[in-house]
Amino acid sequence: MNKVIEIEHLFKSFGDRDILIDASIDVFQGENLVVLGRSGTGKSVLIKIIAGLLTADKGKVSVLNQSLINISKKELNALRLKIGFSFQSSALYDSMTVQENLEFPLVRNNKSMTRKEIDKAVHSVLDSVGLLQALTQMPSELSGGQKKRIGVARTLIMNPEIMLYDEPTAGLDPITCVEINQLINEVKENYHTSSIVITHDLTCAKQVSDRVAVLFDGNFKFKGTFDEVFKNHDPRIKSFYDYNFTEN
Amino acid sequence: MRSRQHLFSPKIDNWLIGFKDGADFVVMFFKETFSRDFEFKEFVNQCYRIGNSSLLLISLTGFVTGFVFTKQSRPSLETFGATSWLPSLVTIAIIRALAPLVTSLICAGKVGSSIGAELGSMKVTEQIDAMEVSAVNPVRFLVVTRVLASTLTIPLLSFYCALMAMAGVFLNVSTSEDTSFSAFLEQAFNNIIFLDLWTAIIKAVSYGFTIGIVGCYKGYNASNGTLGVGKAANASVVMSMFLIFIEEVFIVQVTNWFR
Numbered sequence: 001m002n003k004v005i006e007i008e009h010l011f012k013s014f015g016d017r018d019i020l021i022d023a024s025i026d027v028f029q030g031e032n033l034v035v036l037g038r039s040g041t042g043k044s045v046l047i048k049i050i051a052g053l054l055t056a057d058k059g060k061v062s063v064l065n066q067s068l069i070n071i072s073k074k075e076l077n078a079l080r081l082k083i084g085f086s087f088q089s090s091a092l093y094d095s096m097t098v099q100e101n102l103e104f105p106l107v108r109n110n111k112s113m114t115r116k117e118i119d120k121a122v123h124s125v126l127d128s129v130g131l132l133q134a135l136t137q138m139p140s141e142l143s144g145g146q147k148k149r150i151g152v153a154r155t156l157i158m159n160p161e162i163m164l165y166d167e168p169t170a171g172l173d174p175i176t177c178v179e180i181n182q183l184i185n186e187v188k189e190n191y192h193t194s195s196i197v198i199t200h201d202l203t204c205a206k207q208v209s210d211r212v213a214v215l216f217d218g219n220f221k222f223k224g225t226f227d228e229v230f231k232n233h234d235p236r237i238k239s240f241y242d243y244n245f246t247e248n
Numbered sequence: 249m250r251s252r253q254h255l256f257s258p259k260i261d262n263w264l265i266g267f268k269d270g271a272d273f274v275v276m277f278f279k280e281t282f283s284r285d286f287e288f289k290e291f292v293n294q295c296y297r298i299g300n301s302s303l304l305l306i307s308l309t310g311f312v313t314g315f316v317f318t319k320q321s322r323p324s325l326e327t328f329g330a331t332s333w334l335p336s337l338v339t340i341a342i343i344r345a346l347a348p349l350v351t352s353l354i355c356a357g358k359v360g361s362s363i364g365a366e367l368g369s370m371k372v373t374e375q376i377d378a379m380e381v382s383a384v385n386p387v388r389f390l391v392v393t394r395v396l397a398s399t400l401t402i403p404l405l406s407f408y409c410a411l412m413a414m415a416g417v418f419l420n421v422s423t424s425e426d427t428s429f430s431a432f433l434e435q436a437f438n439n440i441i442f443l444d445l446w447t448a449i450i451k452a453v454s455y456g457f458t459i460g461i462v463g464c465y466k467g468y469n470a471s472n473g474t475l476g477v478g479k480a481a482n483a484s485v486v487m488s489m490f491l492i493f494i495e496e497v498f499i500v501q502v503t504n505w506f507r
Contacts (some may be wrong), residue, residue: 051381077383091378094369105382106287158382 001028004194005050010059012045012247017060021218023059027194032184034197034205036240037215041228043198044088046215047084047164050196051085052076064161081109084193085199088167090147092139099135102126108156117240125153128190129183146174152183156191163187163195168178169204181207202241213242273465277395281403287393294397298359302405305354310409313350314342314416320422330338331425335436338417343444347410348403349496352455355402356488360463364484367467368477376468391468395460402456403449410448447503454499455492462488 005027012020018040027033036042049061052068059181061068066079086144090169092101092207102122106202107113113121126132139147165184169177181204187193197208205212205226212229214222216236222229254261318338325331367390370376379386418432427435463484470480 048377053377053380080381080383083381085381087374087377087378089373091374093375093378094373102380104383108384109382154378154382 001031001139004025004029004064005196006060006062007046007050008045008060010049010061011057012042012049012054013057018058018143019218023219025090025213025220026221027196029150029194030188030210031210032188032195032197032208034199036202036205036208038200038240041215043215044166044198044216046087047198049197050162051164051178053082081158082161084152084158084160084163086148086152086155086163086165086168088170090139090144090151092142092147092150092154093149094139094186096139097135098126098142099132101139101150102154102157104201105154107157115132121157124143126155128156128186129153134176143176144172145179147182148172148180152187156187160193163191163193165195165199167195167199167200167201169199174203177201177204178207180204184208250482259268265416266276269469270465274461275466276387277391277461277464280385281392281396282349283388285385285388287389287417290389290393290395291450294393295401297402298355298397299405301362302355303350303408305358305403306351306409307412309354310347311410311416313346314338314413316416316422317341317413318417318420319344322408322420326463327330333431334436335421335427335432336439337419339414340439340444341412341415341434342417343440343448345496347413348406348448348455349450351409351452352402353489355398356459356492357403357484359398360459360484360488361481363384363398363460363463364467365407365477367391367394367464367483368470368480369467370474371468371470372476377455391464395457398460399456402459403452406448406452419472432472441507443503447499449497450503458495459488462491 003026007026008024012024023042023046025033025035035043035046039181045054049056049068050063052071052225063079064082066075068076068079071079084199092098093104096104099122102125103118106118106121122135123132126135129152131146131153133150134142134146134150139150142150152163152165155242163184168180168184172180184195184197185208189194195208197204199205209226212222212224212226213220214229214237216222222232222234222237230237231240255264286350318334321334323329325334325337360434367376370390376386376390377387414436417436418429421427421432422429466480466487470476473480
């Protein structure tokens with residue numbers, strides 16, 4: 001299988017705090033890779049480096065065969081059009097309606113599109129996330145789950161090849177979590193994307209993952225399918241599993 | 249021997265770093281302003297927001313300033329029997345100093361804090377990051393439009409403030425003396441020279457730019473959640489006012505060389 005993301009010996013620190021220490025992982029075409037880890041282990045930092053929002057201190061990061069080291073702004077923007085980023089906070093533009101939120105990246109990156117084509121694209125992605133009725137609503141009028149869906153729709157409108165989900169189920173009720181997990185799987189099926197899903201929610205990981213990688217101490221200590229990883233008797237894995245499925 | 253980790257002291261180093269960041273931000277603004285793909289619709293939207301949000305307050309403040317300034321100046325001039333100079337004296341004060349300064353101080357509070365808070369909120373809720381990852385330049389969309397809108401709108405508001413202040417002056421003068429409107433205008437603008445108008449325009453433009461760029465800089469660099477948003481809004485107002493007073497002194501000094 002083709003590698004769409006290659007990360008080798010990645011280092012990132014903020015001040016005196018080392019976040020990622022010699023982290024290496026690949027993402028293959030068409031797979032959902034779930035990155036698990038406790039808060040502050042560098043999961044979000046990892047996908048922000050992949051999206052070019054942060055730069056690595058050391059190491060190699062390559063996305064769709066394009067190295068992110070010393071990449072020009074123009075090349076980075078061209079690459080970003082192929083990457084969808086769903087933020088933990090959804091990051092919808094407060095001052096714009098749902099329609100304007102969805103149009104925003106589209107009209108600025110496809111200047112030749114007609115009004116009819118834009119409307120069609122907006123309706124199509126809204127339909128695919130099941131929120132066609134929210135077209136004229138403001139983000140403040142939406143629930144947490146609806147905001148997540150619109151956030152995903154805003155990335156899908158650009159037809160990305162890679163999806164990066166930052167804590168997609170954080171702060172949602174269990175039923176909405178299941179709906180979001182289904183949406184992640186539908187996006188993979190319908191849009192043929194490869195994805196990295198950042199989460200500490202094992203239910204989410206179980207439902208959406210083709211492969212799981214667990215970050216401990218800035219490094220991917222465990223990689224494999226969900227069952228392979230959680231059959232491990234390492235106390236750190238066991239406590240992670242117990243916390244999610246016993247204490248929660 | 250103590251290892252030297254700072255160039256001067258932590259405080260001075262931080263101030264210098266902040267100064268460099270600010271200068272870089274201004275350079276980035278000019279670079280993006282003269283690039284392609286100007287966000288005209290957002291620029292018009294921002295002009296409307298700035299103008300509309302400040303209009304009522306500026307009307308009231310301008311009118312009261314003109315009225316009260318005339319009323320307070322009258323007794324002193326009466327001592328010398330020089331009340332006929334009153335319209336001219338007050339008009340000079342309004343055009344040269346009061347209108348641009350009053351307008352910009354009001355806008356520093358209203359517009360500067362609003363820009364700082366809006367961009368700060370967008371920063372901490374990752375909306376600016378969302379623009380970046382969708383290959384849209386946030387500086388071009390958010391910063392250039394707001395700074396240009398305040399640079400254009402605040403001079404217009406200053407002009408409007410001067411008109412309202414003159415209305416206040418006329419009301420006071422006409423209730424105290426039997427003066428016609430045309431005679432008042434003639435007296436008022438008798439000593440106004442072209443340089444006064446240019447000075448007022450230059451002041452208002454530079455104050456407008458300062459309010460816009462400081463608000464955007466503070467908001468764009470906000471951090472630490474809602475606390476950071478509050479700090480950004482507050483810092484926008486304080487720094488704008490501080491810079492406006494420095495600019496006032498500088499512009500007055502420079503224009504006085506040409507008188």
